[in-house]
Amino acid sequence: MTGTETAQLLTIRGLTKAYPGVIANSDVSFSVAPGEVHALLGENGAGKSTLVKAIYGLVRPDAGEMRMRGEVYAPSEPRAARAAGVAMVFQHFSLFEALNVAENVALGMETPPRQRELSAKIRAVSEAYGLPLDPSRLVGDLSAGERQRVEIIRCLLQDPKLLIMDEPTSVLTPQEVEILFATLRQLSAEGTAILYISHKLEEIRSLCDSATILRRGKVVATCTPREVSARDLAEMMVGTALTPPARAPRTDWAGAPALEVTGLSVASPMPFGTSLKNVGFAVARGEVLGIAGVAGNGQDELLLALSGELKSAPGMVRAAGVDLGDKGPNDRRRAGFVVAPEERLGHAAAPGMSLVENALLSGAIRMGLVRRGFIDWAATRAFAEGVVRDYDVRTPGTHVAARALSGGNLQKFVIGRELSQEPAVIVINQPTWGVDASAAAAIRQVILDRAAAGAAVVVISQDLDELMEIADRFAALNEGRLSVPRPVQGLTMEEIGLMMGGAHGMHVPEIGAAHLLHAEAADAEA
Amino acid sequence: MMGSIDPILLIASLMVASTPILLAAIGELVTEKAGVLNLGVEGMMIVGAIAGFAMAVETGSPLMGFLGAALAGAALSLIFAFLTQVLLSNQVATGLALTLFGIGFSALIGQGYTGVRPPPTPKMDFGPLSDIPVIGPMLLRHDPMVYVSILIIAAVWAFLKFTRAGLVLRAVGESHDAAHALGYKVVRLRVLAIAFGGACAGLGGAYLSLVRVPQWTEGMTAGAGWIALAIVVFASWRPWRVLAGAYLFGGVTVLQLNLQAAGVAIPVQYLSMAPYLITILVLVLISADRRRAAQNAPASLGRVFHASS
Numbered sequence: 001m002t003g004t005e006t007a008q009l010l011t012i013r014g015l016t017k018a019y020p021g022v023i024a025n026s027d028v029s030f031s032v033a034p035g036e037v038h039a040l041l042g043e044n045g046a047g048k049s050t051l052v053k054a055i056y057g058l059v060r061p062d063a064g065e066m067r068m069r070g071e072v073y074a075p076s077e078p079r080a081a082r083a084a085g086v087a088m089v090f091q092h093f094s095l096f097e098a099l100n101v102a103e104n105v106a107l108g109m110e111t112p113p114r115q116r117e118l119s120a121k122i123r124a125v126s127e128a129y130g131l132p133l134d135p136s137r138l139v140g141d142l143s144a145g146e147r148q149r150v151e152i153i154r155c156l157l158q159d160p161k162l163l164i165m166d167e168p169t170s171v172l173t174p175q176e177v178e179i180l181f182a183t184l185r186q187l188s189a190e191g192t193a194i195l196y197i198s199h200k201l202e203e204i205r206s207l208c209d210s211a212t213i214l215r216r217g218k219v220v221a222t223c224t225p226r227e228v229s230a231r232d233l234a235e236m237m238v239g240t241a242l243t244p245p246a247r248a249p250r251t252d253w254a255g256a257p258a259l260e261v262t263g264l265s266v267a268s269p270m271p272f273g274t275s276l277k278n279v280g281f282a283v284a285r286g287e288v289l290g291i292a293g294v295a296g297n298g299q300d301e302l303l304l305a306l307s308g309e310l311k312s313a314p315g316m317v318r319a320a321g322v323d324l325g326d327k328g329p330n331d332r333r334r335a336g337f338v339v340a341p342e343e344r345l346g347h348a349a350a351p352g353m354s355l356v357e358n359a360l361l362s363g364a365i366r367m368g369l370v371r372r373g374f375i376d377w378a379a380t381r382a383f384a385e386g387v388v389r390d391y392d393v394r395t396p397g398t399h400v401a402a403r404a405l406s407g408g409n410l411q412k413f414v415i416g417r418e419l420s421q422e423p424a425v426i427v428i429n430q431p432t433w434g435v436d437a438s439a440a441a442a443i444r445q446v447i448l449d450r451a452a453a454g455a456a457v458v459v460i461s462q463d464l465d466e467l468m469e470i471a472d473r474f475a476a477l478n479e480g481r482l483s484v485p486r487p488v489q490g491l492t493m494e495e496i497g498l499m500m501g502g503a504h505g506m507h508v509p510e511i512g513a514a515h516l517l518h519a520e521a522a523d524a525e526a
Numbered sequence: 527m528m529g530s531i532d533p534i535l536l537i538a539s540l541m542v543a544s545t546p547i548l549l550a551a552i553g554e555l556v557t558e559k560a561g562v563l564n565l566g567v568e569g570m571m572i573v574g575a576i577a578g579f580a581m582a583v584e585t586g587s588p589l590m591g592f593l594g595a596a597l598a599g600a601a602l603s604l605i606f607a608f609l610t611q612v613l614l615s616n617q618v619a620t621g622l623a624l625t626l627f628g629i630g631f632s633a634l635i636g637q638g639y640t641g642v643r644p645p646p647t648p649k650m651d652f653g654p655l656s657d658i659p660v661i662g663p664m665l666l667r668h669d670p671m672v673y674v675s676i677l678i679i680a681a682v683w684a685f686l687k688f689t690r691a692g693l694v695l696r697a698v699g700e701s702h703d704a705a706h707a708l709g710y711k712v713v714r715l716r717v718l719a720i721a722f723g724g725a726c727a728g729l730g731g732a733y734l735s736l737v738r739v740p741q742w743t744e745g746m747t748a749g750a751g752w753i754a755l756a757i758v759v760f761a762s763w764r765p766w767r768v769l770a771g772a773y774l775f776g777g778v779t780v781l782q783l784n785l786q787a788a789g790v791a792i793p794v795q796y797l798s799m800a801p802y803l804i805t806i807l808v809l810v811l812i813s814a815d816r817r818r819a820a821q822n823a824p825a826s827l828g829r830v831f832h833a834s835s
Contacts, residue, residue: 057709058707058709077709078707078708078709079709082709090707094701094703094704094707094708095701095704096696096697096700096701096704096705097700097701097825098696098700098822098824098825099693099696099697099700103693103697106690106693107693107694107697107705107708107710108708112690
């Protein structure tokens with residue numbers, strides 16, 4: 001036993017961690033060898049993040065042990081983990097927007113060199129790995145892909161033995177994913193073990209040597225991803241068979257496009273936001289337009305401009321021929337718009353208010369829930385209860401606060417509340433973000449059903465698979481500009497990647513980049 | 527009529543008039559850069575004023591007075607730190623409570639000290655330098671605290687810009703979650719920043735009661751703490767701009783007092799409101815570029831940090 005254990009870089013045995021009310025990890029065991037790319041696969045809430053936080057010293061496990069190269073490893077804080085050679089690229093970036101790249105990198109290092117030397121080092125290593133970065137730029141001005149580069153460079157400068165990557169590709173274009181994988185393969189060839197967390201099956205199949213699959217905090221299977229199909233992986237992950245959404249035959253609706261956007265340009269109201277530049281598209285009744293794009297390329301601004309929260313000039317937004325360009329949210333609701341923003345708590349729903357009150361906030365106009373300034377509570381309650389029933393929202397009742405619902409249930413409630421209002425135009429940003437697979441499938445199905453009933457649908461999403469599944473036409477946002485929408489049928493991944501802006505100035509790493517890094521590390525030690 | 531105002535004396539007295547606000551503002555700047563909004567500046571100032579006054583009167587040493595004031599300000603701010611950082615109370619409400627508490631508490635302690643004269647604070651002696659015409663009487667004949675306050679500004683600027691600890695402090699104020707994820711001690715660092723802010727506010731208060739006035743009267747800070755808070759925001763959290771803002775406020779205050787004394791035909795009420803109006807107007811114009819101002823604002827300011835997972 002000890003023989004195999006010392007051959008492994010990291011061995012985890014019986015790790016358990018419970019939070020009040022939830023067991024995040026229950027008796028989890030697996031091991032990672034040097035140079036191995038090991039996948040941790042599971043749905044949201046399966047316990048992946050808690051597990052890697054334990055490895056990185058952010059969470060203290062209740063039971064179980066970890067061994068690093070055969071020796072007991074129990075990091076009490078991230079500093080100890082970094083000293084042991086563990087580095088982590090976070091899912092929600094651990095970056096500081098108002099600080100520059102070099103300062104951000106310095107914050108992740110134990111003993112950073114002086115700013116000037118560090119900047120030179122960042123430049124050298126980032127060029128060698130095909131991830132160019134300007135050390136003096138503010139992180140707030142960088143794209144999501146560039147921000148991830150900052151995190152990766154920060155890890156690489158510490159010469160890690162184990163690199164943990166938590167959902168690294170959710171913010172990248174397909175081309176950027178290819179380059180990231182080339183970098184990771186190169187690191188793995190040099191002997192760095194990589195713990196790769198994802199729920200994207202094809203990525204895991206192409207990159208990883210082995211996989212541990214978690215469901216509800218328990219290890220349910222281990223496998224070699226190349227030897228099983230993506231469908232098998234999905235079923236191991238979810239525990240049940242999944243059915244793709246069914247699509248009703250398209251009806252051709254006559255008349256003007258239900259939604260027409262021409263020359264839409266608005267400045268972003270957010271400090272590090274992206275302004276929209278001359279965005280134009282039209283959506284017919286019964287049609288689903290999918291809008292892709294790496295996070296931070298104008299998705300939030302587009303949603304605000306369509307909902308009316310961000311007013312544009314007259315003529316920029318028309319619904320069924322009626323000009324709504326300079327109209328606010330209430331006028332647009334009257335014209336048949338419903339909108340579901342990405343941020344569920346705080347934007348789509350008021351966290352501290354009950355489901356009934358939240359139903360009223362968006363449904364008051366279209367459902368006639370207010371008469372002469374007085375709220376019709378009976379009708380509002382009936383409306384909220386209808387949404388809960390029809391959209392399978394799991395909640396003890398409509399009196400509970402929105403924040404008490406799980407992410408998936410609240411998303412079902414928000415989507416259901418909007419889609420129940422007999423909409424003519426539906427705008428949804430990230431319909432299934434952070435929602436488990438079966439709930440996601442249900443949400444996609446109701447969107448398609450609404451389109452079949454004659455609504456024009458705009459779905460903004462960073463999940464390309466989702467857009468391919470439900471959209472009729474596809475466009476991508478890149479730095480606030482929208483590509484020309486194209487029919488989904490016949491579109492290749494490469495074309496999609498180019499529409500999203502290609503590789504944003506990255507290139508495939510050179511052979512021998514590693515030598516540079518190790519030479520630098522040796523210099524630093526000397 | 528304007529001829530009766532001597533520019534040399536004006537500048538000399540504006541430095542004295544500005545020092546209390548300057549000290550309080552630079553402390554609050556550090557606290558806010560760490561992401562904590564402490565609205566208790568006024569309360570910490572006035573407790574510093576009476577604590578410094580009492581200490582100086584009892585020991586006969588102004589230096590001991592300033593030390594005592596700094597300690598008293600820091601001690602009061604630690605109550606705030608305990609409530610907001612450990613018990614996770616709301617920062618705005620707690621800060622307001624701290625101000626009200628400080629005003630009442632200082633009045634209680636100060637009962638025996640009304641009408642007492644504090645030991646005088648000696649002026650700095652720069653030898654022959656103080657006799658240089660114009661510059662000497664204008665800049666080089668002040669008490670030590672004036673120079674200490676400028677040194678604190680320079681030190682805070684260098685600390686935030688050049689040191690690693692300063693970088694970590696800015697990082698904590700920018701995103702406490704990210705800083706926590708990287709393993710920095712968010713709460714510990716914030717408590718230290720709050721204590722520094724309290725000590726500076728205490729010094730500012732003591733400067734009022736020991737040098738500027740110098741005597742103890744109830745409620746003698748008269749809103750100086752609130753001006754300090756406003757200056758931090760309008761100076762977009764930059765140390766040298768805090769100095770400029772405080773001196774501007776002090777300058778207009780001294781000028782309008784001189785104008786009142788000179789009997790200018792402007793109603794006194796307008797002159798009295800002038801410092802507030804002009805300071806806020808100028809600083810609003812400076813920070814008019816909202817994008818840049820937003821970049822400098824600590825993004826986590828006033829948000830409660832709870833290390834959940």
